[in-house]
Amino acid sequence: xxxxxxxxxxxxxxxxxxxxxxxxxxxxxxxxxxxxxxxxxxxxxxxxxxxxxxxxxxxxxxxxxxxxxxxxxxxxxxxxxxxxxxxxxxxxxxxxxxxxxxxxxxxxxxxxxxxxxxxxxxxxxxxxxxxxxxxxxxxxxxxxxxxxxxxxxxxxxx
Numbered sequence: 001x002x003x004x005x006x007x008x009x010x011x012x013x014x015x016x017x018x019x020x021x022x023x024x025x026x027x028x029x030x031x032x033x034x035x036x037x038x039x040x041x042x043x044x045x046x047x048x049x050x051x052x053x054x055x056x057x058x059x060x061x062x063x064x065x066x067x068x069x070x071x072x073x074x075x076x077x078x079x080x081x082x083x084x085x086x087x088x089x090x091x092x093x094x095x096x097x098x099x100x101x102x103x104x105x106x107x108x109x110x111x112x113x114x115x116x117x118x119x120x121x122x123x124x125x126x127x128x129x130x131x132x133x134x135x136x137x138x139x140x141x142x143x144x145x146x147x148x149x150x151x152x153x154x155x156x157x158x
Contacts, residue, residue: 008033008079009103011041016056016081019043026114030056030080032064032073032097039076040064056080057088061095071158073097082109085116086123 001009008031015029025044032040042059046052057080065071073095082104084092092100106116118131127134149155 004036005079005101008038008077009081009101011038012056012079012081013103015041015043019045019056022048024048025054028056028080028082030060030078032060032076032078034064034068034073034076039067053087055085055088057084058091061091065095071095077101082106082114086119 011031012029015031016027017029019025019029020027020043025046025048028044030040030042031038040060040063042056042061042063044056045054045059048054057078060078060080061073064073064076074097076095076097078092078097078100080088080100080102083102083106084100085106109115110117122130122132127136
């Protein structure tokens with residue numbers, strides 16, 4: 001680990017501690033870095049916002065995208081205090097940063113009660129066998145909407 005990487009990871013861990021101590025959510029923090037500058041910050045804010053999607057990585061990605069005035073993080077690095085959960089990994093892949101650095105692993109998190117192994121398992125199970133019932137409804141109308149999108153001359157691909 002370089003001194004630069006250590007400093008950014010410490011910033012993420014410090015955000016995690018601040019959030020934890022202010023009871024906004026669990027002990028998770030994240031920073032987004034571009035050109036050696038932190039452009040996005042987030043700590044887990046699930047409790048403060050009553051929002052199950054307010055994980056540190058999602059909060060930091062939103063902050064960075066607002067700062068950059070774009071919906072992608074090309075050329076950026078993400079430093080997070082823990083290996084991202086499946087939801088955060090989805091957000092990270094959509095944001096397209098260059099790299100992700102993480103400190104603790106998902107197994108470390110599970111050992112203190114933040115166990116997302118069920119979600120990892122559910123993603124591999126057939127839709128009709130998942131714990132939350134998944135019902136396909138209105139497919140034809142939705143496919144028509146996709147056709148309209150496909151033909152839309154002023155769409156912005158992402």
